[in-house]
């Protein structure tokens with residue numbers, strides 16, 4: 001996210017599942033901007049010389065922007081951001097966040113909405129629910145989790161949504177019958193998925209089998225950048241060379257050097273950070289570029305993709 005960040009203070013912090021903490025954020029100066037269901041913000045965390053920037057969905061009711069709530073899952077393989085939020089951020093801590101952006105809005109033309117949440121993937125749906133209920137929309141929430149780690153909001157949702165809530169706790173061997181669920185829907189139903197890639201793949205595989213239209217499938221696919229081999233990035237316009245470490249993304253390395261690249265999702269889906277490449281082999285890891293664009297070798301998404309060799313020359 002380039003441009004203006006908002007200064008916030010943590011008003012409340014609570015454990016909502018063994019691996020998930022929720023934070024309520026209040027603005028320090030001006031009121032927080034309004035947002036729509038499915039929006040996220042990028043949270044900036046400064047840890048000495050390192051700065052982490054992670055996107056988190058807003059959990060609050062969009063009609064009440066008096067405070068933003070986010071939930072952070074402690075990743076076992078954390079590169080630092082989720083660990084920093086869990087271990088170093090408490091009530092009273094100050095942070096900077098981007099203004100909200102929405103890459104996962106409900107499609108209000110749908111006759112029915114099937115929400116499929118895996119673990120901490122419940123978060124964007126928390127801001128859907130008040131609006132779906134206000135509109136008296138037809139919906140079901142299917143929540144897949146492991147109670148020993150990620151069953152956030154289960155009891156609350158059970159009570160709030162009654163027959164519209166379906167919980168699948170893998171610790172109790174409960175599995176979501178994705179194929180049957182999709183096959184039972186009438187035309188005009190949209191499905192929304194926020195969860196692991198295996199869940200997204202299962203939905204697409206079933207959709208292909210039963211002819212479910214692609215435009216009726218909505219995916220929130222934020223993926224933290226995976227580590228890789230270190231490499232050198234040469235910035236052709238300025239002649240500068242920067243080193244990209246194994247644990248950081250190219251985007252993070254550019255930001256460390258105060259080079260601004262527009263970005264929204266930081267997970268290879270929005271297309272905002274596209275950057276021209278003059279030379280060097282690319283390891284594409286995004287879900288935005290077409291196969292043709294990827295094989296042209298002329299651009300990459302620096303939020304997730306990296307060099308497939310020791311050096312990349314960039315058109316910046």
Ligand code: FES
Nearest residue numbers: 266270271273303
């Ligand atoms: S920031 Fe969205 S694709 Fe890179």
